[in-house]
Every structure is written in C-alpha cells, then in structure tokens.
Amino acid sequence: MTDSPAPPLPLNALAASPLARRLPKVLLHEHLDGGLRVATLLELLQQRGIAPPAHSVAALQAWFDGNAHAGSLVKYLEGFALTVAAMASPDALERVAFEAAEDALADGAVLAEFRIAPLLFEPHGVAPDAAVQALLAGLARSALPSGLIVCAMRHLPVSETLRAAHLALRWQGRGVIAFDLAGGEFGHPPGEHAQALTLVREAGLPMTLHAGEADAAERVVEAVRLGARRIGHGVHLVDALGDPARRALVDEVIAAGVHLEVCPTSNVHTGAARSIATHPITALWRAGVSLSYHTDNRLMSCITHSSEAQALLDQTSLSADDLLAMAVQAARHSFLSTRARHDAEAAIRGAAGREGISLD
Secondary structure, eight states: OOOOOOOOOOTTGGGOOHHHHHSOEEEOOBBGGGOOOHHHHHHHHHHTTOOOSSSSHHHHHHHHHHHHTSSOHHHHHHHHHHHHHHTOSHHHHHHHHHHHHHHHHHTTEEEEEEEEOGGGGGGGTOOHHHHHHHHHHHHHTSSSOEEEEEEEETTSOHHHHHHHHHHHHHTBTTTEEEEEEESOOTTOOGGGGHHHHHHHHHTTOOBEEEESSSSOHHHHHHHHHTTOSEEEEOGGGGGGTTOTTTHHHHHHHHHTTOEEEEOHHHHHHHTSSSOSTTOHHHHHHHTTOEEEEOOBOHHHHTOOHHHHHHHHHHHSSOOHHHHHHHHHHHHHTOSSOHHHHHHHHHHHHHHHHHTTOOOO
16 A cells, blocks of 8 residues: 655645644544545545545635635534545545554644544444554554553444443453544433443543533543543533532532543534633633643645644733643543554644743
8 A cells, every 4th residue: 555645735724834834742632534645535436436525626625715714513523434434445444544643743743642432433344353453563664652442422322332332342452442432422321321431441441431522511521530541522512610519510520630632623513512712621721621632624624733723822921831731631641552652742832842942
C-alpha cells in the first residue's frame, strides 16, 4: 500500500497562526469516520462506485463546509453515511487510520487517540475484528504514539453495545486502549448500557463516554459513576456552575479527577454551544475542571487541531499558557502507556520553555 501525499488544509485552517501551529497537541477525541482527507474520501467513493455529492476535491470540501454551518445536526451528520460506506474495506480502513495519524503528527500532535464504531462496517461486509485489525495496522505505520478507542452506538439495542464491548476486550492490550459510548445522546443515558459498561470496567479497560453534549449535566455525573475516567464533550456541566442546587455535580467531577475532552467548533456546529466566544470551555477551565480541546470530526467541521487552537486564542480569554496547560492535562489523562504519557508531557513542557511560558 502506497502512502498518499499530505492533504490541502481545510477551508478555515489557513487562519491558524505560526504560534497555534507550533503548539504541541495531545489529541484525545477524534472520530476516524469524521476525519478523512477530502481527496481520500473522493477517491474511495469512486473506487466503490458511490456517487459523491460533489465531484472535485474543492467542491466536496465546500459541501462539508456548507453542512457544518447549516445550523442543522441532520445536515452535519449527513457526511457520516458517505465516510462509512467509503471506508468499508480493510485496505481503506488501514489507509484512513494511517493518514489520520500522519495528519495529527504534521499538525503538532505528540500523542493521539482515535475512535470509531467498528460494527458500523459489518453491514458493508467487513467483520468487526477485521475492521479493528486493519485500523490498528494503519495506526502502527505512523511514528505518532497512538491507540484505538472502540465505540458502541448508544441508540442501538443493548445487545449491540455488548457485542462492541466484547470486541474491545478481545483487542485489549493489542492496540485498543478504551471503550466509548457514542451516537445520539438525548434519550439514551449511559445507564441504559450499564451491563456492557460493567463488563468493560471489571475487565480493566478504561472508558471515556460521550455525555453532557446533547443532554444535561446529570448525565456527566452518571457516566462518571458508571466508571468513565474521561468524558467526551461534557459541555452542559457548565449549567450546574451557576446553580447552587446543582454545583455539587461539578464538584463531584473535579473530585473524581475526571477529564473532559472538549470539541468547541464541533459543539457549535451541532448546536451544543452558541459560539466559540461563549463556549463553556472557558468557564469550566476557570472553575478548575480538568479538560482539553480537540477536533472531534476534522472533515465534518473543516478544521485542524491548530485552527481549533487559533479559534480559542482569538475568540476567548484563553491564552497559549492555558492551551499548553490543557495539553499537559490531556497527556496525563491519556490511556496510552506511562512512557508515552511522560514523553508527551516532556515535549509539551519543552515547547512551553521555548515560548517563555512556565507551567506549574
């Protein structure tokens, strides 16, 4: 399999400053089926005989950008049907995983974790174990320290979540580093899948669960009590900050040492936040919640990790000092090996020193 060339930058990534680009990054929350290179997606669709919504790289990129800014979760999610169908072969899965790791490395990542729901490819003829094997092979081809998080889709029956949990456990210690509940959150609290989560927790596989993105702060605490060591998004935890009757929810998350994987631009695109300027990341960080910033879906939101950093620097009161401190927190909460975490933190501190920034 030949390596493909580096992609053009997404539409809004060109505004990233040299500072934003050279900040070391720890990527904990990126969906592989939401982060393909546009050129790769177009090529894979053509190979599989699937008609794309646009027939050039530029036009297809503009289609995704339009969907991201349509103010509609339905429009935002349209792209996933395309990417899953395009990726549905072992060779394509390996390629997408490899390119994701290489792109993260080129964008300043010193450590990365990628996630996906392997059972999504089963209707397309790819067995779940074959999908995981191909994805891990792709990640292993990159020099970037990385691991794979297996997702279950929470709106599906509990039996499917159990299948995903057993799949993750079969690959535990062989590249799969954690388990996640993804998909439509509202109406599907984590407790619905307590059986699978108990199985994973008791087997010693870490969990990071999507919570508090499309549902209330209480869902974040529910996920924590079920064993989540990290939370995907968690932005509605901010609603408890100004409510004395609910402030204990925030205190419990802080006391538990749980880390939030926050994805500001994606949250705006999906309606979880009104804008970057008013995004809960700033208030939660100032309140002492451990968190960091991530891309979620680079393709769907037309972003890079650097452009996400730039948006926070431009539109919030967060500084480069804050973003580097977040990266340290992210490294410490990674599910990769102790050595990988320590090496990542050392790289972040070294970069901070070169910027004249002192981190506690």
